[in-house]
Structure formats: C-alpha cells, structure tokens
Amino acid sequence: MDDLRASLARPIQLAEQLIKWADEAQACRSECQNLKSRIERVTTLLRQAARAELYERPARRILEDTVRALDKAAALLERCCCGGLLRRVLTIIPAGSFKKAASLLDNSLGDLTWILRVSSYAAADDDGDDQDDEDDHIGLPPIAQNEPILFLIWEQIAVLQYGGLEARADAAASVVSLARDNDRYGKLIIEEDGVPPLLRLIKEGRADAQESAALAIGLLARDPECVDLMILAGVCTSFVKILKEAPMKVQGMVAWAVSELAANHPKCQDAFLQHNVIRLLVSHIAFETVQEHSKYAVASKMSIHSVVMDKKTNDTSSQDPPDATAAKPVVGCSGTAGTSSSSAAAPGPSSARPTSLAGTRVHNASMSAASTRGRESEDPEIKAYLKSHAARALGTLATGNPAICKNITESRALLCFSILLEKATCDVRYNSAMALMEICRVAEQNPELRRSAFKPTSPSARAVVDQLLRVVEKADYDELLVPCITCLGCLSRTFRATETRVIGPLVRLLDEREAEVSLEAAAALTKFASTENYLHVDHCKAIVAHGGAKHLVQHVYFGEQAVQTAALILVCFLAHNVPDSEELVQAEILTVLDWACKQGYMSQDPLIESLLPEAKIRMELYQSRVAKGYY
Known part of the structure; x- marks a missing residue:
C-alpha cells in the first residue's frame, strides 16, 4: 500500500502541470479548458486516493490507465501552449484527438470514483453506518466494461478486505458462487489476490463466514498452480x-478443503505434514472412537477391546443403529467431493440433539481444553460430518506419500479406521475404507512401512484385517467392497502361511456377478500368487484348494476383456507355481492356456506375454510326465 501511495505522486504532479498548460494555451482554448475541468476532477480524486485505503490490485490498474490518459492530454496541451507564434499557427490538431483525450479522462474519473466508493462502502459497513440505496449499487467501472465479471470479483474481494463481519460473510458466499461457476472465475479470484482475505476471514469471522471461506478455498484448488499460490498465501497456518x-x-469444511488441495496437487502434502495437520485430523477421527492417550501410538500389549471407547448411554439410545443419525455431508456415499453449499451440508441449530457420554471425559492432547469443551454435546450428524471429511483428507494426504503414511500409522488412526469401518455412518465408512486403501497401496511398495504398520503382532493391524475380512466375507456389492479387496491384495506379503482365512473369501468373489468385483478379486489374488510373494506356492495351493481354478476358467473364456486379462494372469501364476495340482488338470488349464495363445489381443499384455509361454511349458511337462507314469 505504501508503494501504491508513492506511485500516486507522479500523476498528481503531472495533473497540476497540465492545469497550468491549459491556462496558458493559445490555440484551441475551448478544447483545452474542457480538458482542464476534467483534469481538475481527476486531481481531486487522486488526492483522495492518496489518503484512502484502497484495494491494491484494481487500484494499480486504474492508476496505470489514469497516467496514460494524462499523458495523452499532456501531448495535446503542450502543442497548444508551447512554442512560438508561427508554431501555434501551423499546428493542426484534429478535433477527434481532443474527444479521445476527454473520453480517456472520463474513464479515469469513473474508475477512480468506483475504487474510492467501493472502499468507502466497506469502511462505512465496518463502522456500522447506514448507506443510501444508491450506495448499495456502486455500478460498473469503465475499466471492467469489457469484462464485467472482473468488476464483480474486485468488489467482493474489496469487501472481504475492508468490510465488516456481516459484509465479509456475504462476500465470501458470493465468492463461493463465483468459484463454483467455472475454472476461469476461480483463477481470476486467485490472480486478484482474493485468497489472503479469505484466509483472514477463516481465522477471524463468524462460524458461517468461516465455513463459506473454507468452502471457497476448496473450490479454488482447481490445479497445482492455484494450490501453490494458496500454500504461499499461508493456507496451512490458517487451517491449523x-x-x-x-x-x-467449520472444522469439517476445512478438512474437506484440505482433501481438495491435496487431491489436486499432491506436492502440497508435505506442507500439511510440516504444519502438523495430519495429527489434528487423526484427533478428529479418534474423538469418541478410541480412548485418548498422551502419545499417539497404541500400546502394543493393549487388546483391541480395551481401547474401544466405553460410552455410557441410556437404554433407548443404546438401541439406535449407527446410521440412525447419519450425516449427509459434502462427501456422499460415492466419495465424490460435493459442491453443494455448506448450509446444506450439515443440520441447523434446530436439529441439534445433545447426547450424554459416559465414563471418562475425552480430551485431546493436541487441542486446547477450550476447543474440546462442548464437543461431546454436538449434534451426532455434525460429528459424523467432521469424521467423514477428516478421513477423506487423511486418504488424499496419504496417497503416494510414505512419510505421511508412516505418520498416520504411528498414531491411533489404523485402529480408528477399523472401528469406523464397522460402526460409523455410510460416508465415514466409505472414506475410512478409501484412506486405508491409499495407505495399503503405499505399504505394498514400501517394505519399511509394511513391516512397521502391518506386522502380524500389531493389535491395530489385526483389527484392520479383521474388518477388511468382515466386509469381504459379507460380499455385499456396495461402496466398501472394492477398496477392502484392494487393501487385502496390497497386504498380501504381510500374511503368514498359517493365515488361511484370507484366500477363501477372495476366491468366492471370483464368482461375483459384478465385473468390477471379480476384476479386483483376481488382481488381489494375483498379488498372493505372484513370485514376488515369498509364500506364493502356499497361496497358490490355497487358491486352488478353494476352487479358484474353475472360476478363473469361466472368466478367461467368457468375461469382459479386463476381467479376462486379470484372470489369465492369475491362471498363469497358478500353472507356473503349482503345475502338479490335480485341480488344475481337472479344470483343463492347459487347454485354457492353448486357447489364450491363439488370442492375439491377450498376448498384447506385456505381463501375459512373459508369463504365458512358461506356464504352458510347465503344465505340458507335468502332464507328459503323468502320461509316462512318472507320477
């Protein structure tokens, strides 16, 4: 702002010089006096601007246009008042030049009037003064005639910067509408410095204004460049x-915004990790889910049942199903980020129903006592709303990031996810499953994380596997089934040979009518059967023993192309690892392999191309030995 005031010195001085030239003009005196009256009004507005607090982004553009208008007028006035008599006589100035200069000055007058009035509008609102009706409609400045939406964005950002709390809340809601309309408006809001006032409103405003500002930030996170600008503006500090x-x-909306930023620009994950956002999100999913501890890690000798929260509820409330008061937050059961307004995402005050909690009161070491006071009596729908978005945010932050996954698994998050996967509302269960899936995908590629987070002796890891198996064994085709299958496949190298309960449910899913489920089950079983798995032979025997061969044959012959490919890859691993299996012979796997060799589209897959010949050779060798009596 100081730079802006300093830059006003030159146009003010230039305008004063032009007024003198207009008085000294010998040629075209009427036209010069006409310009002079306009320049005097411009000078008055420039002096007002030097004393006012202006929205800097449009003010600089308006000032640049004003300087150009004054320079154009200067060129005309100089020719009219400078030089000798002969030059003035011979000077020919087209009449259109004065009209153009006057038009430019009129535009500058309109622009300067607008920037001053929008600032005074915000200041008057801040002081609580009433305004005339005409002040509520400031009008379209000439600078925005070619792009009216830019004017509207400027006006809302100016109110966000200098308005009172009521006006800032309304402006934040308007910014939400603009950001939701299309990507271009969102980029303009960011380019015109709309993010810093939104972040200030998140920290200073009322609850509804905070929620609108957080929703706007999430909607503005459309691409990596936008997210980078918001990170530089201090979004992490505000969110913390x-x-x-x-x-x-409000915390739920901020958690949703975190997930949007991380989803659209994974490189911002580390910034949130450095600001301790991960642990705060874990605290929210742990609230009323597990007992709080001074440390995040769950004690290794503690049983699963001992860490589940003991709630004291009355007989009536204890019989209510978990979904009876389920929230309908921005993230639905399909897991898609909603773009509905925040007011529709959670219930109003009239729907709040306080609940009685039992036993030991829950406290969070990472939150102040003041922040936790009253949380227990919050509406159950809002609690579910926060947990849902916190789980979604943890999932997007964990995607492909071993450091964040380690941070999450060292806390009590795995245990929380296992409990939420069983007892929470639809949205919370889905987002918990998706978060587990992202962590398991990273663990599959990261041996250190896999060994530390999912070792068989870990109570939290056992709890997670138990819940994943519960969903898979239930085999209901819903939003939880596929991510849970994926998790089990990614954890295939953590299971011991004595762990026999995993293969059977996955094999039974090969008989599922839904192609998506069969495809994911085949992909998961392939990770058990792959030669990269140390226990691949044991797992292949288990797959065959549970009747997997006959299901795979059906998929290879009659399945959709993606299912065909996945099933054939698993068949190749079975034939490669256990060619002496009588079940494979009875299922005529060799015939299947011969048929697949003749299908050109199947051999186009690089993995099939490398596996199929060797699998066929092994099966042929075994059957030839059987025919010769070696077995």
Whole structure:
C-alpha cells in the first residue's frame, strides 16, 4: 500500500502541470479548458486516493490507465501552449484527438470514483453506518466494461478486505458462487489476490463466514498452480488454527478443503505434514472412537477391546443403529467431493440433539481444553460430518506419500479406521475404507512401512484385517467392497502361511456377478500368487484348494476383456507355481492356456506375454510326465 501511495505522486504532479498548460494555451482554448475541468476532477480524486485505503490490485490498474490518459492530454496541451507564434499557427490538431483525450479522462474519473466508493462502502459497513440505496449499487467501472465479471470479483474481494463481519460473510458466499461457476472465475479470484482475505476471514469471522471461506478455498484448488499460490498465501497456518479451535462444522469444511488441495496437487502434502495437520485430523477421527492417550501410538500389549471407547448411554439410545443419525455431508456415499453449499451440508441449530457420554471425559492432547469443551454435546450428524471429511483428507494426504503414511500409522488412526469401518455412518465408512486403501497401496511398495504398520503382532493391524475380512466375507456389492479387496491384495506379503482365512473369501468373489468385483478379486489374488510373494506356492495351493481354478476358467473364456486379462494372469501364476495340482488338470488349464495363445489381443499384455509361454511349458511337462507314469 505504501508503494501504491508513492506511485500516486507522479500523476498528481503531472495533473497540476497540465492545469497550468491549459491556462496558458493559445490555440484551441475551448478544447483545452474542457480538458482542464476534467483534469481538475481527476486531481481531486487522486488526492483522495492518496489518503484512502484502497484495494491494491484494481487500484494499480486504474492508476496505470489514469497516467496514460494524462499523458495523452499532456501531448495535446503542450502543442497548444508551447512554442512560438508561427508554431501555434501551423499546428493542426484534429478535433477527434481532443474527444479521445476527454473520453480517456472520463474513464479515469469513473474508475477512480468506483475504487474510492467501493472502499468507502466497506469502511462505512465496518463502522456500522447506514448507506443510501444508491450506495448499495456502486455500478460498473469503465475499466471492467469489457469484462464485467472482473468488476464483480474486485468488489467482493474489496469487501472481504475492508468490510465488516456481516459484509465479509456475504462476500465470501458470493465468492463461493463465483468459484463454483467455472475454472476461469476461480483463477481470476486467485490472480486478484482474493485468497489472503479469505484466509483472514477463516481465522477471524463468524462460524458461517468461516465455513463459506473454507468452502471457497476448496473450490479454488482447481490445479497445482492455484494450490501453490494458496500454500504461499499461508493456507496451512490458517487451517491449523481452525482444526484446533473452531466449531466442528467449520472444522469439517476445512478438512474437506484440505482433501481438495491435496487431491489436486499432491506436492502440497508435505506442507500439511510440516504444519502438523495430519495429527489434528487423526484427533478428529479418534474423538469418541478410541480412548485418548498422551502419545499417539497404541500400546502394543493393549487388546483391541480395551481401547474401544466405553460410552455410557441410556437404554433407548443404546438401541439406535449407527446410521440412525447419519450425516449427509459434502462427501456422499460415492466419495465424490460435493459442491453443494455448506448450509446444506450439515443440520441447523434446530436439529441439534445433545447426547450424554459416559465414563471418562475425552480430551485431546493436541487441542486446547477450550476447543474440546462442548464437543461431546454436538449434534451426532455434525460429528459424523467432521469424521467423514477428516478421513477423506487423511486418504488424499496419504496417497503416494510414505512419510505421511508412516505418520498416520504411528498414531491411533489404523485402529480408528477399523472401528469406523464397522460402526460409523455410510460416508465415514466409505472414506475410512478409501484412506486405508491409499495407505495399503503405499505399504505394498514400501517394505519399511509394511513391516512397521502391518506386522502380524500389531493389535491395530489385526483389527484392520479383521474388518477388511468382515466386509469381504459379507460380499455385499456396495461402496466398501472394492477398496477392502484392494487393501487385502496390497497386504498380501504381510500374511503368514498359517493365515488361511484370507484366500477363501477372495476366491468366492471370483464368482461375483459384478465385473468390477471379480476384476479386483483376481488382481488381489494375483498379488498372493505372484513370485514376488515369498509364500506364493502356499497361496497358490490355497487358491486352488478353494476352487479358484474353475472360476478363473469361466472368466478367461467368457468375461469382459479386463476381467479376462486379470484372470489369465492369475491362471498363469497358478500353472507356473503349482503345475502338479490335480485341480488344475481337472479344470483343463492347459487347454485354457492353448486357447489364450491363439488370442492375439491377450498376448498384447506385456505381463501375459512373459508369463504365458512358461506356464504352458510347465503344465505340458507335468502332464507328459503323468502320461509316462512318472507320477
């Protein structure tokens, strides 16, 4: 702002010089006096601008246009008042030049009037003064005639910067509407410095204004460049403050915004990790889920049942199903980030129903006592809303990031996910499953994380596997089934040979009518049967023993192309690892392999191309030996 005031010195001085030239003009005196009256008004507005607090982004553009208008007028006035008599006589100035200069000055007058009025509008609102009706409609400045939406964005950002709390809340809601309309408007909001006032509103505003500002930030996170600009503007610091202290509904919206930023620009994950956002999100999913500890890690000798929260509820409330008060937050059961307004994402005050909690009161070491006070009596729907978005945010932050996955698994998050996967509402279960899936995918590629987070002796790891198996054994085709199958496949190298309960449910899913489920089950079993798995022979025997061969044959012959490919890859691993299996002979696997060799589209897959010949050779060798009586 100081630079802006300093830059006003030149046009003010230039305008004063032009007024003198207009008085000294010998040629075209009427036209010069006409310009002079306009320049005097421009000078008055420039002096007002030097004393006012202006929205800098449009003010600089308006100032640049004003300087150009003054320079154009200067060129005309100089020719009219400078030089000798002969030059003035011979000077020919087209009449259109004065009209053009006057038009440019009129535009500058309109622009300067607008920037001053929008600032005074915000200041008057801040002081609580009433305004005339005409002040509520400031009008379209000439600078925005070619792009009216830019004017609207400027006006809302100016109110966000200098308005009172009520006006800033309304402006934040308007920014949400603009950001939701299309990507271009969102980029303009960011380019015109709309993010810093939104972040200030997140920290300073009322709950509804905070929620609108957080929703706007999430909607603006459309691409990596936008996210980078918001990270530089300090979005992490603002979000940390909210996740520690704000109302639960606002925290839920901020958690959703975190997930949007991380989903659209994974490189920002580390910034959130450095600001301790991960642990704050874990605290929210742990609230009323497991007992709180001074340390995040769950004690290794503690049983699963001992860490589940003991709630004291009355007989009536204890019979309510978990979904009876389920929230309908921005993230639905399909897991898609909603773009509905925050007011529709959670219930209003009239629907709040306090609940009685039992036993030991829950406290969070990472939150202040003031921030946790009253959380227990919050509406169950809002609690579920926060847990759902916190789980979604943890999932997007964990995607492909071993450091964050390690941070999450060293906390009590795995245990929380296992409990939420069983007892929470639809949205919370789905987002918990998706978060587990992302962690398991990273663990599959990262031996250190796999050994530390999913070792068989870990109570939290056992709890996770138990819940994954519960979903898979239930085999209901819903939003949980596929991510749970994926998790078991990614954890295939953590299971011991004595762990016999995993293969059977996955094999039974090969008989599933839904192609998506069969495809994912085949892909998961392939990870058990792959030669990269140390126990691949044992797992292949288990797959065959549970009747997997006959299901795979059906998929190879009659399945959709993606299912065909996945099933054939698994068949190749079975033939390669256990060619002496009588079940494979009875299922005529060799015939299947011969048929597959003749299908050109199948051999186009690089993995099939490398596996199929060797699998066929092994099966042929075994059957030839059987025919010769070697077996």
